[in-house]
Amino acid sequence: MAKIIIDHENCDGAECGECVDVCPMEILVIDGEKIKVQNAEECNECEVCIDVCPNDCIEVDE
Numbered sequence: 001m002a003k004i005i006i007d008h009e010n011c012d013g014a015e016c017g018e019c020v021d022v023c024p025m026e027i028l029v030i031d032g033e034k035i036k037v038q039n040a041e042e043c044n045e046c047e048v049c050i051d052v053c054p055n056d057c058i059e060v061d062e
């Protein structure tokens with residue numbers, strides 16, 4: 001199962017939400033001000049979330 005790590009220190013959260021918009025599996029969701037990871041077992045490791053993140057604050061480990 002992929003492990004998705006969000007660096008909340010550098011994440012712009014709800015103000016950004018780019019990763020939420022592009023994730024095809026709806027794993028990244030907005031929870032209040034923050035980004036939350038849900039159903040990580042469904043992540044297909046496409047890494048588009050990493051590509052769109054302006055702050056390089058997402059890590060996807062296999």
Ligand code: SF4
Pocket residue numbers: 004022023024025026027028042043044045046047048049050060
């Ligand atoms: S790697 Fe792909 S499926 Fe996994 S969280 Fe990122 S955008 Fe979603």
Ligand code: SF4
Pocket residue numbers: 006010011012013014016017018019020035052053054055056057058
């Ligand atoms: S794209 Fe990056 S900065 Fe924007 S909400 Fe997602 S993790 Fe945070």
